[in-house]
Amino acid sequence: MPQKALIFVVALATLLLSACAPAQRTGATSKMTQQPFGKTPAGEDVALYTLTNSKGFAAAITTFGGIVVSLKAPDRAGRAADVVFGFENLEGYLKGHPYFGAIIGRYGNRIAKGRFTLDGVAYKLAQNNGENHLHGGISGFDKAVWKAREAAAQDGPSLELSYLSQDGEEGYPGNLAVTVTYTLTEANELRIDYLATTDQPTVLNLTNHSYFNLAGQGEGDILGHVVTINADRFTPVDAGLIPTGELRPVEGTPFDFRQPRAIGERISAPDEQIRLGLGYDHNYVLNGAAGTLRLAARVLEPSSGRLMEVHTTEPAMQLYTGNFLDGTLTGKGGKVYRHRYGFCMETQHYPDSPNQPGFPSVVLRPGGRYQTTTVYKFSTGERP
Numbered sequence: 001m002p003q004k005a006l007i008f009v010v011a012l013a014t015l016l017l018s019a020c021a022p023a024q025r026t027g028a029t030s031k032m033t034q035q036p037f038g039k040t041p042a043g044e045d046v047a048l049y050t051l052t053n054s055k056g057f058a059a060a061i062t063t064f065g066g067i068v069v070s071l072k073a074p075d076r077a078g079r080a081a082d083v084v085f086g087f088e089n090l091e092g093y094l095k096g097h098p099y100f101g102a103i104i105g106r107y108g109n110r111i112a113k114g115r116f117t118l119d120g121v122a123y124k125l126a127q128n129n130g131e132n133h134l135h136g137g138i139s140g141f142d143k144a145v146w147k148a149r150e151a152a153a154q155d156g157p158s159l160e161l162s163y164l165s166q167d168g169e170e171g172y173p174g175n176l177a178v179t180v181t182y183t184l185t186e187a188n189e190l191r192i193d194y195l196a197t198t199d200q201p202t203v204l205n206l207t208n209h210s211y212f213n214l215a216g217q218g219e220g221d222i223l224g225h226v227v228t229i230n231a232d233r234f235t236p237v238d239a240g241l242i243p244t245g246e247l248r249p250v251e252g253t254p255f256d257f258r259q260p261r262a263i264g265e266r267i268s269a270p271d272e273q274i275r276l277g278l279g280y281d282h283n284y285v286l287n288g289a290a291g292t293l294r295l296a297a298r299v300l301e302p303s304s305g306r307l308m309e310v311h312t313t314e315p316a317m318q319l320y321t322g323n324f325l326d327g328t329l330t331g332k333g334g335k336v337y338r339h340r341y342g343f344c345m346e347t348q349h350y351p352d353s354p355n356q357p358g359f360p361s362v363v364l365r366p367g368g369r370y371q372t373t374t375v376y377k378f379s380t381g382e383r384p
C-alpha cells in the first residue's frame with residue numbers, strides 16, 4: 001500500500017475508534033424517554049417514562065402511583081418479554097386493580113384494625129381490608145401523582161419520583177417527604193431507592209407491588225417457577241393475615257424455600273398457614289443484617305430460563321402468589337390475569353409492626369432519614 005493511503009487508513013481508523021469509544025464507555029445507547037399517559041379525573045397530567053439500557057432491557061414507569069407498567073427482560077435465547085402485569089393506559093389503572101406494579105405507602109401490608117399508638121397518641125387509619133388497614137389505605141401512594149425528574153446516576157438512566165404526603169393523610173401523622181428513584185443499570189437491574197423525612201414522629205413501610213411472571217405476563221400460572229428464599233423464619237398470621245407475633249422456623253414446613261423449590265409443589269399442602277393465606281401470602285424474615293444489601297430471593301422460570309434475583313436492605317419480604325386473582329382483569333395485549341398468574345416479592349418491614357413491640361421499628365422521627373434499597377436483577381439460568 002502506498003504510504004499516503006496507509007496514513008489515510010490509519011487516520012480514518014483512529015477517528016472511527018475515538019468516535020465509538022466514548023459510546024461504549026458511557027453506555028450512550030442507554031436512555032430515558034417520556035410520553036403522555038393520560039389525565040386523572042382531577043385533571044392532573046400523567047406521564048410515562050421509559051428507561052432502556054444498551055442491551056435492550058427496559059422498564060416503563062408512570063408518574064401515577066410510581067407504577068412499573070412494563071419490564072422487558074431477555075430469555076436464554078435473547079428474546080425479550082414483558083414480565084410484569086399492567087395496563088396499556090391510565091384508564092386501566094383508574095378503574096381499580098390490586099396494586100399492579102405500584103409504590104405502596106405509607107404502610108405496605110396490614111395494620112391490625114387500622115389502629116396504632118405512637119408516643120402515647122392513638123391514631124386511626126382507614127379499614128380498607130376487612131377490619132384491617134392495607135397498603136396505605138383508600139388513597140395510598142399507589143394512587144398519587146408523583147413529581148418526576150431525571151436523576152444523575154452513574155450506572156444507568158434514573159428516574160426520581162417525589163411526593164409530599166400531608167400531615168393527616170389517610171390518618172397518618174406528619175408531613176412526609178418521599179423520594180423513590182428507579183435506576184436501570186447495565187447489569188439488567190431495576191434498582192429502587194426509597195428515601196423519606198418527616199416533620200413529626202410517624203410510621204412507614206414503603207415497597208413496590210409488581211406482579212411477576214417470568215414466562216411473560218399473562219402466559220399461564222407461576223406454579224412452575226422455582227424459588228429460593230434466603231430466610232430461616234417467617235411470621236405466621238391469623239385469619240385476617242395479621243402476624244401473631246411469632247417468628248416461626250420454616251424448617252419442616254411448606255414455607256421452607258432455602259433450597260430451590262417450585263412454587264406449586266406445596267401450595268396446597270395441608271398446612272394451617274397455607275390455608276389461612278389461600279396459598280403463600282406471608283412475610284419472610286430475611287437472613288443477614290438488615291441495612292445491608294443482600295440476596296433475598298432467586299426465581300427461575302425453567303422454560304424461558306429467565307432468572308430474577310431480589311436483593312434488599314429491608315429486614316423482610318412478603319411472598320404473595322396471586323391467590324386473589326380471579327380472571328376478572330384484562331391487561332396489556334388483552335392478557336387475562338387469572339388465579340396465580342403472577343407472584344409478588346414485596347421487600348418490607350414486618351406487617352403490623354406499629355402494634356408489635358418485638359418487631360423491628362418502623363418509626364421515623366424528625367431529623368431521621370428513612371433509606372432503603374431493593375434491586376430486581378435479571379439474567380438467565382438453568383434448572384438447579
Ligand code: GLA
Nearest residue numbers: 098099241281318320324344
Ligand atoms: C398484598 C397482600 C395480599 C393482597 C395483595 C393485593 O400482597 O399481602 O393479601 O391483599 O396485596 O391483592
